[in-house]
Amino acid sequence: MNIIQWNARGIKNKRPDILFAPIFQKASILIIQETWLHPNDIFTIPNKNIFRIDREIKRGGGLMIVLNKDISAIKIFSEISEDLEILIVRVQIDLNPITIFNIYIPPGNFQDSNLSKIASYIDNHNLILGDFNASHEIWGSKNSSASGKKIFDWIIENDLILLNDKSPTYLHSSGIFTSIDLSLASIDLNYDLSWSTNTDNFGSDHFPIIINYKRANRSVTTNCKQNTNWNKFINIIQQNINLNENINIDIIKEIKKAQILSQGTEKNLISSRAPWWTAACGHLRAKKRKLLNKARKNFKEEDWIKYKAVSAKLKRTIKACKENFWHKTCEKISSPKVLFKIIRIIKNRTNSNYSSFNIIENNGTILTNEQSQANCFLQYYAKRNNDSIPNISIPDNSQDINKPFSLKELEIAISHQKNSSPGHDKISLQSINHLPIKAIYLLLKSFNDSWFSSQIPKDWTHALILPFIKPHKNPKEVSSYRPISLTSVIAKLLERMILHRMLDFSFQNKIFSC
Numbered sequence: 001m002n003i004i005q006w007n008a009r010g011i012k013n014k015r016p017d018i019l020f021a022p023i024f025q026k027a028s029i030l031i032i033q034e035t036w037l038h039p040n041d042i043f044t045i046p047n048k049n050i051f052r053i054d055r056e057i058k059r060g061g062g063l064m065i066v067l068n069k070d071i072s073a074i075k076i077f078s079e080i081s082e083d084l085e086i087l088i089v090r091v092q093i094d095l096n097p098i099t100i101f102n103i104y105i106p107p108g109n110f111q112d113s114n115l116s117k118i119a120s121y122i123d124n125h126n127l128i129l130g131d132f133n134a135s136h137e138i139w140g141s142k143n144s145s146a147s148g149k150k151i152f153d154w155i156i157e158n159d160l161i162l163l164n165d166k167s168p169t170y171l172h173s174s175g176i177f178t179s180i181d182l183s184l185a186s187i188d189l190n191y192d193l194s195w196s197t198n199t200d201n202f203g204s205d206h207f208p209i210i211i212n213y214k215r216a217n218r219s220v221t222t223n224c225k226q227n228t229n230w231n232k233f234i235n236i237i238q239q240n241i242n243l244n245e246n247i248n249i250d251i252i253k254e255i256k257k258a259q260i261l262s263q264g265t266e267k268n269l270i271s272s273r274a275p276w277w278t279a280a281c282g283h284l285r286a287k288k289r290k291l292l293n294k295a296r297k298n299f300k301e302e303d304w305i306k307y308k309a310v311s312a313k314l315k316r317t318i319k320a321c322k323e324n325f326w327h328k329t330c331e332k333i334s335s336p337k338v339l340f341k342i343i344r345i346i347k348n349r350t351n352s353n354y355s356s357f358n359i360i361e362n363n364g365t366i367l368t369n370e371q372s373q374a375n376c377f378l379q380y381y382a383k384r385n386n387d388s389i390p391n392i393s394i395p396d397n398s399q400d401i402n403k404p405f406s407l408k409e410l411e412i413a414i415s416h417q418k419n420s421s422p423g424h425d426k427i428s429l430q431s432i433n434h435l436p437i438k439a440i441y442l443l444l445k446s447f448n449d450s451w452f453s454s455q456i457p458k459d460w461t462h463a464l465i466l467p468f469i470k471p472h473k474n475p476k477e478v479s480s481y482r483p484i485s486l487t488s489v490i491a492k493l494l495e496r497m498i499l500h501r502m503l504d505f506s507f508q509n510k511i512f513s514c
Contacts, residue, residue: 001093001213003029005129005183007104007170007206011035011043011064016274017202018045018066023210028068029091031129033104035062049357051089053078063087063102072358072368077121083109088121092358092368096215098189099123103130110134110147115154122158127193128184131206140166140179151182160184163195163211168296171205175295175304183209199296200289203315230434233262237439251442252425252457252490259431276325284314361476377467380478401505404448405497410440413496423488424462432489447494460491 004027008014011032018024037043037054044050045066051073052064063085067073072092076099079086085104090097101118110133118128135141136148139162144152155162163185168177185193192215198208236258291307294300360367362376414432422428435443450456464486473480505511 001029002027003031003127003129003211003213005031005181005209005211007033007131007181007204008202009034009036009204009206011037011062012041014202014204015043015045016277020274021202023198023200023208027210028071029100030064030066031100031102032064032066033062033085033102033131034060035064036060037062037064049073051075051078051087053080053085053087055080058082061085061104061106063104065089065100065102067091067357070358074357074359074366082106083111084114084117086118093213093215096125098125098127101126101128101130103128103132105130105132105134107133110150112150115151119154119158122160122186124186125189126160126184126186127189127211128160128182129209129211130182131180132182133180134182135178135180138162139164139182140168142178155184159187161187161190163190163193165195167197169197169207169209171201171207171292173205175299175301175307177296181206181209183211189213189215199293201292203311227264228259228430229262229264230430233258233431233434234436236261238436241436241438241442251439251446252427252459254439255427255431255435256425259427276321278317278321280317281314281321284310284317288314357475359476360478362478376478377465377481377483381465381483401501405444405451405501407441407444409497409500410444410447410493412500413493417489417493417496420489421486423486423491424464425459425488425490427489429489432493443490447497450494456491460488460494463487 004024011018018030024030035043035052035054036059037052039054039056041054043052043064047069049067049069049071050064051067053062055061061080063078063080065073065087067089073089076088076090077086078088083106085106087102088099089102090099099121101121103118105114122128132147132151134148134151135143135145136152137144138152141148161184163183164179164181166179169179169181171177183195192213194212194214196210198210201207237254240254240258288307288310291303291310294303295307358368360373360376367373367376414429417429417432419429432443466484466486467478467481468484469475470480470482
């Protein structure tokens with residue numbers, strides 16, 4: 001599992017890099033200093049949870065910890081002052097709790113008391129990452145500053161391990177490479193961590209630091225999606241129906257089987273560049289990297305001047321490409337509906353101000369395990385939804401409302417059904433739409449069998465319950481979540497046919513007035 005530590009020197013204009021650059025895409029945790037965000041600034045990353053603190057008055061500073069959605073975490077402490085910015089979050093990685101410190105000490109503002117404050121939160125499993133703005137020969141600086149010497153003594157006193165390998169982490173505007181970003185860990189974590197720096201600084205004056213945590217057993221998320229071969233799906237259904245002349249064939253079972261056999265994994269190609277990116281941007285970035293690497297190996301004043309000129313040109317080009325892309329996008333939007341949809345998306349973007357993610361508290365016990373959390377939700381929802389449904393006697397008569405369902409009724413139900421997420425049986429509406437006509441008749445027969453026997457297959461009664469956090473609620477409380485039920489598409493079709501018939505019958509017999 002990769003953890004990225006980086007002083008971004010402004011996060012807003014680095015968002016495309018975080019979204020598209022492979023180094024950030026592969027990272028499970030991002031520890032970012034100098035975000036330069038104001039509390040009112042909205043900043044989100046898809047499929048990530050974010051903890052952050054921002055300066056309210058003075059420009060600059062700001063800290064952010066970005067986590068994959070599946071990582072449980074709780075904020076321990078945060079504070080911003082003139083001489084120290086600190087954000088502490090405890091994460092649960094598999095069964096391993098780790099306390100992550102995000103530290104920024106502004107240049108020239110070092111105070112001994114701040115080290116004591118950081119030390120007061122140190123426990124057994126710590127990862128202390130940040131820009132300390134202090135120099136020492138031990139972590140790669142040419143000289144040792146007074147603050148660097150004090151920090152080095154503090155590291156030893158607190159039994160911490162320095163992960164830095166003396167590679168430069170900071171590039172001064174004068175072209176001098178040095179190290180002021182530190183990565184510290186508890187002794188028990190030392191052998192599970194590897195440390196390296198990235199060669200590209202992505203427009204910052206600090207280089208991203210890559211920390212690999214080897215103890216994490218979680219599998220790397222692959223960019224793959226399930227892809228159904230619909231021709232294969234139809235052929236499998238037709239073959240199974242033709243081989244089995246029994247009219248009582250279980251069509252639901254055959255649909256499930258065909259769906260599984262016709263699925264394959266398709267690599268979901270995520271673009272490594274933003275939609276506004278052009279060949280000119282790529283050319284300038286490659287030129288910038290080449291000059292930067294040249295300066296690292298053998299610094300020359302003329303190369304450094306060229307590097308700064310190319311960097312400035314790249315910034316101007318990116319800005320122009322963004323504006324051009326936005327204007328072209330707006331010109332293509334002919335539908336007001338699409339335009340207002342985009343406006344609503346932008347307007348509804350908000351920052352998450354939660355103090356924890358993926359953590360549930362039950363009777364004073366902190367639950368981070370998915371199974372224990374699921375059981376907690378189950379008990380809560382079972383108490384709130386325990387109404388018994390009385391048995392209803394069905395009169396034996398030949399009214400139209402009780403007649404068998406027709407093919408037309410089924411086709412209308414399918415055409416009106418929304419393409420929502422499938423239920424426990426994994427049968428999607430797309431699968432129903434791709435059924436050959438003979439399979440449709442068998443599906444209709446299964447509906448009529450259920451209708452006349454007053455028996456519903458057990459699979460149709462199963463629902464996947466997904467809890468969604470309510471706005472402005474405590475994420476640690478079970479009551480803060482709204483349950484969403486994913487039920488079988490097959491069951492929804494039968495429900496829709498019954499509803500349509502009841503409405504038609506009611507209006508025809510003037511039970512309801514228009």
